[in-house]
Amino acid sequence: MKKASLKDIAQQAGVSTALVSYVLNGKEKETRVGEAIAEKIRQIAKELNYQPNHLAKSLRSGKTYTIGLIIADISNPFFANIARVVEDEAKKNGYTVIIGSCDEHAEKSWDLLNVLINRQVDGFIIVSCEGSESQVHYLKERNIPFVLLDRHFPEIQTDFVATNNYKASYDAGVHLIQSGYSKIGIMAYKSNMYHMEERVRGYKHALRDNHIEFHDSWLKEVHFETMDSEVRTAIDEILASGQRVDAMIFATYGLAINALKYINELRLKVPSDLAIVSYGQAEVFDLYYCPITYVQQPLEMLGKTAVEFLLTKLKNPEEGVKQILMEARLIARESSKAKPTAVGR
Amino acid sequence: MKKASLKDIAQQAGVSTALVSYVLNGKEKETRVGEAIAEKIRQIAKELNYQPNHLAKSLRSGKTYTIGLIIADISNPFFANIARVVEDEAKKNGYTVIIGSCDEHAEKSWDLLNVLINRQVDGFIIVSCEGSESQVHYLKERNIPFVLLDRHFPEIQTDFVATNNYKASYDAGVHLIQSGYSKIGIMAYKSNMYHMEERVRGYKHALRDNHIEFHDSWLKEVHFETMDSEVRTAIDEILASGQRVDAMIFATYGLAINALKYINELRLKVPSDLAIVSYGQAEVFDLYYCPITYVQQPLEMLGKTAVEFLLTKLKNPEEGVKQILMEARLIARESSKAKPTAVGR
DNA sequence: TTTTTTTGTTTAAACGATTAAGCAGGTTGC
DNA sequence: GCAACCTGCTTAATCGTTTAAACAAAAAAA
Structure with missing residues (x-):
């Protein structure tokens, strides 16, 4: 059973395809x-179960009602959740989403970008990875609409929707300090991505503003690709250091997961041996024997707003640059509970 | 800067578009x-950074090199992982995947199906939900290639790639029994989906084959939509019953998560108060204070094989029906460790 | 030299839609 | 009675490709 086309309907109705098109488009x-x-056409269309061919429509109109979503990894719960929000929000507006995982790899990201451009997506929502500045410039030059999500490049003027990571880390630091911890480490990715730097900067300023001297050994930066092993040595080091930390901030979900596994192996007790605050969001944090304090990013709003920005841009390409930093919320749990032995406050 | 088309190249080279097409397609x-x-054409194509328009190609050829993946929810780690495998495997073969989440809702599933059919996807990989039999029949009638993944309808002759759920549950049951538990409950979705029934059936047969009488009160079926509250009452009941269970099998990840939250609230100790085996797969199971024994489905193989089946079907639509049931592996952990008070063995 | 074959290229239809423009035939206005 | 306007429809171009068929010119075979 071949699919019915406009032509088939036109033939059956004994009219030209133009009429059919007009009627079926409410014109x-x-x-x-x-x-x-008109009635006859509608009738026949229903009988033949006519479904318009999107390809043909798109080829003619230049609009595919498709948006490309480029993220690091769909199997990471943070991105999976974001993706879900984006999917739903897009569907509400008649758009379809094509998701691509680039594994924090600029090259894969380029590939995805090109594949999706060839497929004529109308625009992109992108969680940029390190070294992908050229891709952003390319999109700007080519005048392809896009919105950066979760991460952005401050030196490039673009639309973006992200979290105020500085503030989030600052809050996390202050929270730990107020809970009586004073030797606070942080683990982050080795990266010059702005959002990562901000996460570290916020933490440092929290220390500074509370008159705690930062020690270089407290900052552990690991490579994304070799995270599994590096996290372990990083933990070993940060615990062995002269200034052994009593609390740690993990700048991403992946780091926290790896660290927690190792911490369990070491039989360290959270929070008595080590207090923890992490970025990310997942069931683990609730179900861990000691529920993990975490930075709750406004996932839903991030995703929705990104779609909204992109869609308005698609409607009105001339509109000005839209940028927004959303505030995260620190969800305090057991893993950072006030130190019983705290003397200070 | 408009995108360069075949015509542009043809004009610059002073030839017809046919030649350009031939050259650029290696013909x-x-x-x-x-x-x-030919050399001149290649040269100009490179200069203009020519990228073929996929829409036009597809319209002409009738092939979009796109496959639709319909799952319950991309934010569920099981599906997210599957999706990732499918995405990678598809990309390897030059295909793009469009993912849609139907929330176990037959109606949403229909919507997705239609949207994707209109977008001319070449075929589908579908994790069917309850009540979607008509959709499967529709695809068969319309002769649209598809493969069912993870779930299937035994009464409908289709390609499928799934797990041997009967065996998996049977193994889970036997494992618990051998570990000294004898009052074993199971929580599943209220559903007449085959995979769910098999999960219950395997469990029942494990009891039967080990001369343990099954009690109706040991089987708790909850509705997917109202899972949050129903799981709690189900746990309350199964623990209050005359035949209080000492172990439970959770037939899905979602059920386990909800149950564990409640079990934590109740301050029940796993496995001493209640041993646990669950389906699903996620970091939680590793990091729970008492690592959870779980049924490890061959995610990677499931996804890869589904893509493989679909692609061969796309190449050769006449080929016979392909069906495969893959074996799961029980990963035994603390949550089902041998009962210290066990008398039997 | 004429016919056939080969070579290199163009023409044009097709995929399935949209839409500006054209064209009869009927009404209305003056 | 003739221009101007409506009404209801068709024609044909277009989007960017692919590809069978046609074609002209040159080379080979007769």
């Missing part, structure tokens, strides 16, 4: 189609 | 294009 009034023939 | 030999002109 019968403007184009003065006879009421009787 | 210069068969179609005897002059070597000099």
Whole structure:
């Protein structure tokens, strides 16, 4: 059973395809189609279960009603959740999303970008990875609409929707300090991505503003690709250091997971041996024997707003640059509970 | 800067678009294009950074090199992992995946199906939900290639790739029994989906084969939509019953998560108060204070095989029906460790 | 020299839609 | 009675490709 096309309907109705198109697109009034023939066309369309061919429509109109979503990894719960929000929000507006995982790899990201551009997506929502500045510039030059999500490049003027990571880390630091911890480490990715730097900067400022001297050994930066092993040595080091930390901030979900596994192996007790605050969001944090304090990013709003920005841009390409930093919320749990032995406050 | 088309290249080279198409598709030999002109065309194509328009190609060829993946929810780690495997495997073969989440809702699933059919996907990989039999029949009638993944309808003859759920549950049951538990409950979705029934059936047979009488109160079926509250009452009941269970099997990840939260609230100790085996797969199971024994489904193989089945079907639509049930592996952990008070063995 | 074959290229239809423009035939206005 | 306007429809171009078929010119075979 071949799919019915406009032509098939036209033939059955004994009219031209133009009329069929008009009627089926609700333009019968403007184009003065006879009421009787219109009804007949609708009838036949229903009988043949006519479904318009999106490819043809898109080729003609230049609009595919498709948006490309480039993220690091769909199997990471943070991105999976974001993706879900984006999918739903897009669908609400008649758009379809194509998701691509680039594994924090600029090259894969380029590939994805090109594949999706060839597929004529109308625009992109992108969680940029390190070294992908050129891709952003390319999109700007080519005048392809896009919105950066979760991460952005401050030196490049673009639309973006992200979290105020500085503030989030600052809050996390202050929270730990107020809970009586004073030797606070942080683990982050080795990266010059702005959002990562901000996460570290916020933490440092929290220390500074509370008159705690920062020690270089407290900052552990690991490579994304070799995270599994590096996290372990990093933990070993940070615990062995002269200034052994009593609390740690993990700048991403992946780091926290790896660290927690190792911490369990070491039989360290959270929070008595080590207090913890992490970025990210997942069931683990609730179900861990000692529920983990975490930085709750406004996932839903991030995703929705990104879609919204992109869609308005698609409607009105001339509109000005839209940028927004959303505030995260620190969800305090057991893993950072006030130190019983705290003397200070 | 408009995108360069075949026509643009043809104009610059002073030839017809046909030649350009031939050269750029590597058909210069068969179609005897002059070597000099061919080189010139390639040169100009590179200069203009020509990227073929996928829409036009697809419209002409009837192939989009796109496959639709319909799952319950991309934010569920099981599906997210599957999706990732499918994405990678598809990309390897030059295909793009469009993912849709239907929330176990037959109606949403229909919507997705139609949207994707209109977008002319070449075929589908579908994790069917309850009540979607008609959709499967529709695809068969319309002769649209598809493979069912993870779930299937035994009464409908289709390609499928799934787990041997009967065996998996049977193994889970036997494992618990051998570990000294004898009052074993199971929580599943209220559903007449085959995979769910098999999970219950395997469990029942494990009891039967080990001369343990099954009690109706040991089987708790909850509705997917109202899972949050129903799981709690189910746990309350199964623990209050005359035949209080000492172990439980959770037939899905979602059920386990909800149950564990409640079990934590109740301050029940796993496994001493209640041993646990669960389906699903996620970091939680590793990091729970008492690592959870779980049924490890061969995610990677499931996804890869589904793509493989679909692609061979796309290449050769006439080929016979392909069905495969893969074996799961029980990963035994603390949550089902041998009962210290066990008398039997 | 004429016919056939080969070579290199163009033409044009097709995929399935949209839409500006054209064209009869009927009404209305003056 | 003739221009102007409506009404209801068709024609044909277009989007960017692919590809069978046609074609002209040159080379080979007769």
